[in-house]
Amino acid sequence: MAGFKHLVIVKFKEGTAAADMLKGMQKLVSEIDAVKSFEWGQDIESEEMLRQGFTHAFLMTFDSKEDYTAFVGHPSHVEFSATFSTAIDKVVLLDFPCVVAKGSA
Amino acid sequence: MAGFKHLVIVKFKEGTAAADMLKGMQKLVSEIDAVKSFEWGQDIESEEMLRQGFTHAFLMTFDSKEDYTAFVGHPSHVEFSATFSTAIDKVVLLDFPCVVAKGSA
Numbered sequence: 001m002a003g004f005k006h007l008v009i010v011k012f013k014e015g016t017a018a019a020d021m022l023k024g025m026q027k028l029v030s031e032i033d034a035v036k037s038f039e040w041g042q043d044i045e046s047e048e049m050l051r052q053g054f055t056h057a058f059l060m061t062f063d064s065k066e067d068y069t070a071f072v073g074h075p076s077h078v079e080f081s082a083t084f085s086t087a088i089d090k091v092v093l094l095d096f097p098c099v100v101a102k103g104s105a
Numbered sequence: 106m107a108g109f110k111h112l113v114i115v116k117f118k119e120g121t122a123a124a125d126m127l128k129g130m131q132k133l134v135s136e137i138d139a140v141k142s143f144e145w146g147q148d149i150e151s152e153e154m155l156r157q158g159f160t161h162a163f164l165m166t167f168d169s170k171e172d173y174t175a176f177v178g179h180p181s182h183v184e185f186s187a188t189f190s191t192a193i194d195k196v197v198l199l200d201f202p203c204v205v206a207k208g209s210a
Contacts, residue, residue: 005146007162009114009199029207037208041110041201045170050198057112057199059164061208065150092197093155094114094162096146102134103142103166 003036004068005098006060011053011090018042018056021087025058028080034067035060053090061098068095108141109173110203111165116158116195123147123161126192130163133185139172140165158195166203173200 012018022040029038040058043051062068071077085091117123127145134140145163148156167173176182190196 002144005144005162007112007114009112009197026206035207038206039107039110039203040206041199041203043199043201045173045200046198050196052197054197054199057110057201068150091155092114092157092159093151094146094148094159095150096148096162098144098146101131101143101145102140 002098002100004062004065005094005096006062006068006071007094007096008058009054009092010056010058010088012055012087013089016087021084024080024083028076029060031076032071032074034062034071034074036063036067037061054092065097107203107205109167109170110199110201111167111173111176112199112201113163114159114197115161115163115193117160117192118194121192126189129185129188133181134165136181137176137179139167139176139179141168141172142166159197170202 012021025040026038029035038058038060040056042056043054062071117126130145131143134143143163143165145161147161148159167176
């Protein structure tokens, strides 16, 4: 699925219940129609040197950059982000128009 | 699309022709059937503090972890990785079974 993607990779602080964070994220995306898809995963395979401590990837897809911008400003997102940011040790965010170079994805 | 995902985020070295790298990657995924989808993007929106210098995300999808493992060991991948690694300033790799929590993606 092409569209506009919001990619978040994180290393949670020690002691964080990643399952609780995920539950909050699932509630968030279910509440906001602009989020067309939400996929995530926990690394099980990469070498530590390449993973660099990051453990989880979260990927949301929107129809357009405008929909993404609306999501970012949505009160539920603002509230969740405040909670999320207290739970993370490291984070990288990338937001980009997605190019599908092979497959329907 | 669920399956097994190979996520690569990079900051290329200054002077690297990202388009050439991408061309090599597209050739690679077109040659290897195990790669079911290949999506990528260049960040246009994230704040520098959150992007942390990373500029590009590359996401490949496989039917299974075994297909991913076969891809990693494929001679074309080994060759491309050697070239790719000379072009990058920073990289994070995450490899994970993908959970589709919303949408068909």
